[in-house]
Amino acid sequence: MFRRIRRRAKELSEAQKQFAELQGQVPPGFGVPAPEPEPADSAAVVDDFLPPDLRVPSHDQVEGTIMPWKQPLVLDGDMAACAACGAYRDWLILSTHGEIWLRCRAGHQQQETRIDTAWFNRHSGPADATHSTFEDCLRHLGH
Numbered sequence: 501m502f503r504r505i506r507r508r509a510k511e512l513s514e515a516q517k518q519f520a521e522l523q524g525q526v527p528p529g530f531g532v533p534a535p536e537p538e539p540a541d542s543a544a545v546v547d548d549f550l551p552p553d554l555r556v557p558s559h560d561q562v563e564g565t566i567m568p569w570k571q572p573l574v575l576d577g578d579m580a581a582c583a584a585c586g587a588y589r590d591w592l593i594l595s596t597h598g599e600i601w602l603r604c605r606a607g608h609q610q611q612e613t614r615i616d617t618a619w620f621n622r623h624s625g626p627a628d629a630t631h632s633t634f635e636d637c638l639r640h641l642g643h
């Protein structure tokens with residue numbers, strides 16, 4: 501993983517290059533520290549920092565996947581609607597710990613028991629980005 505980071509260093513932003521150089525100064529045996537949370541303005545650059553199969557989220561990160569769902573979400577013939585504001589489109593669908601949650605544009609969240617992780621995985625593509633925090637991920641998705 502370390503070598504991969506070095507090899508890709510020339511594609512990285514200036515801040516990430518500095519980080520890679522810092523890592524190069526870490527004494528052998530010290531280990532490679534987990535990246536610090538990135539400042540917001542570099543979040544977009546981090547998206548392709550590593551291929552998804554090399555990203556191993558640590559357990560202090562949010563475990564879950566978020567899928568944007570712009571169109572109305574019809575489940576068992578009913579259109580899902582936000583219990584708080586009545587929104588019925590422009591969802592974020594969250595899959596976390598075996599539960600599915602819907603988040604409306606206004607930020608209300610409700611659990612959706614009519615769909616499950618298998619449904620989520622069928623409808624979602626491969627992850628295009630990994631974010632260290634839920635807030636980072638929401639920002640990436642424009643919420």
Ligand SMILES: [Zn+2]
Pocket residue numbers: 582583584585586587604605606607608
């Ligand atoms: Zn709502």
